[in-house]
Amino acid sequence: MKVVLTSSAKTLADPIDMHFGRAKVFILADTETGRAVAHDNAQNLHAAQGAGIQSAETVARLGAEAVVTGSVGPKAYKALQAAGIRIALIEAVCPGTEALRRFKDGELPVLDQPNGESHWV
């Protein structure tokens, strides 16, 4: 299964980024093979508005079935729902490897409503 982790840098050894829409990097990880590929999110990081929506679009395009992150705003939540992407919630910053392990072990709760604030320009 393919999962995206929001990360503060390019490898799974780096701490995850708690923000979804304006995460620095998306790491696409394959839970079966362990293969991980980093995708820069700079474009959305600096978007004037709609960062969460565009990030959801990116995650969908990467073919992920789930995303592991710390907070998701209302519009990003709506977009992820529409794409059928599950949100696994991490409650505190940790290395990507640990977040991925906990995700695989089913330790992360599924987010069933937005838990981030809406941001206006």
Next chain:
Amino acid sequence: MARSPAIAIASGKGGTGKTTVAVHLAATLLFRKQAVQYLDCDVEEPNGHLFLKPTIESSASVGIPVPVVDAARCIACGKCAEVCEFNAIAMLKKPLVFPELCHGCGACALVCPVGAIRETPRAIGVVETGRAGSIRFAQGRLNVGEPLAPPLIRAVKTRREPAAVALYDSPPGTSCPVVATVRGADFVVLVTEPTPFGLHDLALAVATLRPMGRPLGVVVNRADDDRRVQDYCQAENLPVLAELPDDRRVAETYARGELIFDRLPDWRGRFETLWARIEERT
């Protein structure tokens, strides 16, 4: 007869006295028996009505066109999401529209190859018009929580009556709503205060407005012996149109929602001089 001028009253910093200056320019013109129209473009918190106490005669809803996708026709090509500058459409399995982010530009409907996008108006606020005695009055009121002020500001400005001097009471700051207000004005009055914040934000406003090519003038409100604003204006070649002294009676009158012009006749001359200086520059 030439069209009467439109004067925008703006500021970088909030709370410097834009509305005070705007409503008193209206009172001054009324006193001089000149036709005047006050247009409150500070649509997020219009407050000129507190002082002018107009009778509202008409109210009209203002909306922007937002896309509605016909799912039966949509071929999920994603062109609408791609063209949207404002990230208001996400291409997931089908396009997902976020109306609150839409600026109503219509690009999505234009690029849709199968005509699946229809535009429907989404109300963002109202424009109200009326009269305060002989002062013609218009104001916009943006719906609470609505982020997009410029379309409503433009709607307020369409209510302009060309035979009257128009006074555009601008929102503070330097962003799109200010630009929407100032666009088309013949002269811009920047109201500031003699504080480091007042000066800092005045400089930002000047930097924003100068490229628009409108003549600018500065009013220093609550003037005291801090001369930094005046020094800045001199260095920047900006006319200081008036220095309104710090006067407790003015604050008291304002707090009661009354016009200084009515209550403090000794202040009338200051506004008349201010108007004369604006008029000779338009």
